[in-house]
Amino acid sequence: MTKPAKNKALTAHDVFVPSSFPEHTYVARGGDDLEDKLRFALKTKGQIVSLSGPSKSGKTVLVERVVGKDKLVPVMGAGIREPDQLWTRVLDWIDAPTDETSLKHTQLQTGARVGAKAETDMIVASGEASGDINTSFSRRTGAMERKSRRGLEQVIEELAGTELVVLVDDFHYMPREVRAEVAKQLKEAARREVKIVTAAVPHRADDVIRANPELQGRVTVIDVGYWRPRDLARIAQAGFDALNVDIDPDSAERLAHQASGSPQLMQALCLYACFVLGTIDRMPKRISERLKDEDHVKACRLTSTIADFRTLVDALEAGPRARSGDRKTYRFKDGTSGDVYRAILKAIADEPLVLAFDYEEILRRVRALCDGEAPSGSSVTGACAHMARLAEEQLPTTRVLTWDERDQILEIPDPYLSFYLRWSDRLREAE
Numbered sequence: 001m002t003k004p005a006k007n008k009a010l011t012a013h014d015v016f017v018p019s020s021f022p023e024h025t026y027v028a029r030g031g032d033d034l035e036d037k038l039r040f041a042l043k044t045k046g047q048i049v050s051l052s053g054p055s056k057s058g059k060t061v062l063v064e065r066v067v068g069k070d071k072l073v074p075v076m077g078a079g080i081r082e083p084d085q086l087w088t089r090v091l092d093w094i095d096a097p098t099d100e101t102s103l104k105h106t107q108l109q110t111g112a113r114v115g116a117k118a119e120t121d122m123i124v125a126s127g128e129a130s131g132d133i134n135t136s137f138s139r140r141t142g143a144m145e146r147k148s149r150r151g152l153e154q155v156i157e158e159l160a161g162t163e164l165v166v167l168v169d170d171f172h173y174m175p176r177e178v179r180a181e182v183a184k185q186l187k188e189a190a191r192r193e194v195k196i197v198t199a200a201v202p203h204r205a206d207d208v209i210r211a212n213p214e215l216q217g218r219v220t221v222i223d224v225g226y227w228r229p230r231d232l233a234r235i236a237q238a239g240f241d242a243l244n245v246d247i248d249p250d251s252a253e254r255l256a257h258q259a260s261g262s263p264q265l266m267q268a269l270c271l272y273a274c275f276v277l278g279t280i281d282r283m284p285k286r287i288s289e290r291l292k293d294e295d296h297v298k299a300c301r302l303t304s305t306i307a308d309f310r311t312l313v314d315a316l317e318a319g320p321r322a323r324s325g326d327r328k329t330y331r332f333k334d335g336t337s338g339d340v341y342r343a344i345l346k347a348i349a350d351e352p353l354v355l356a357f358d359y360e361e362i363l364r365r366v367r368a369l370c371d372g373e374a375p376s377g378s379s380v381t382g383a384c385a386h387m388a389r390l391a392e393e394q395l396p397t398t399r400v401l402t403w404d405e406r407d408q409i410l411e412i413p414d415p416y417l418s419f420y421l422r423w424s425d426r427l428r429e430a431e
Helices: 034-042 059-067 083-093 151-159 176-191 207-211 229-242 249-258 263-277 293-306 310-318 340-349 359-369 377-394 415-423
Strands: 048-052 072-076 099-110 116-119 135-148 165-169 195-200 219-223 245-247 287-289 356-358 402-404 409-411
Touching (some): 034 048, 034 195, 048 059, 048 176, 059 072, 059 195, 083 176, 176 207, 229 249, 245 249, 249 263, 249 293, 249 415, 263 293, 263 415, 293 415, 310 340, 310 377, 340 359, 340 377, 340 415, 356 359, 359 377
Parallel strands (some): 048 195, 245 287
Antiparallel strands (some): 099 116, 099 135, 402 409
16 A cells, blocks of 8 residues: 655545545444455355446445455456456466476487487486496486466466466456356356455346356355445545544535445545635644635635536437427526527536436426426437437446436436536536
């Protein structure tokens, strides 16, 4: 674990870290016992641990906290096109040599049978021999022999029975046929006491089992889930305390509310709050701070700059191609206007902040935005379905916006998209 140098003064960038392990602001979520559950599961021989949780919910940080950074072997599923690539990445991480070279010895021996050859690693001393020739001697010759890596078998030799843990993130990024074979190999590695953890978003949590049904009963699922606001607020309290600042509880709670259940987003919000408050460096004397309304807004808008979904939002707002004049334009109460697609995006950004909307809620929000006539229910559901397909086309390897046709639920799995819609200037631009 990297720590600031002894003589280096602590700064907000050391304390609030959206993209790395939060040394000063790690918070164990109250009542969930996630750390103990993971420790217990890792001690169960032959079991694979599957961490299920939304995007940016702290799955990797949880494993790093329990296992230790120096014992964690992280591997991304993205880019793996054949099973052996997974184990090559593991061997790369543990710095195993690409190949091994050894000296193969050949002994030329004279004696009872002149010119007989035998492979050996030892030099045979002179001695008596029966037969036509009464003496024997040996000469050792050498040839270099190169051995290449051996994939899974070599990983098992290196890691089995050790405290090292292989973390396979985004298993679902592998092609379907590759997942099936990798699942078999994960089963074999776990059976031979290699510790394996997979991490996935909730709708892909059972991909490992589906890839190989024989893993049923061999996978322990730990649900991480969205964070509660009170736990997110503790991140702010711990971090500002490290900077010698007493943060107003209401300010911490307001930031937690905007973080949409994501500790990563909370870290970013707190970092920009430090910028706004002028508490980037640790205070020499204890002070108290609170975020005024304008400070809160400024911190949120600055944070939106690290969640750039403009290209995606442009595509979602444009919707599928349509003939000029085919779409109806509606007036909104904020003075802008737009069609049903813009109305849905503005509805997602509206208060109260949620990441899943049933039919009644999304329709109510759309109607509340409109000044006068509003889109019909069928227009809203049709647009939601189109937007989900467009989101998948734009970002095929992840889910940021989905529409459940059967239950008619619009979901925003990535909290950064919801945050971007609320706080960037994109939806405040006049149509």
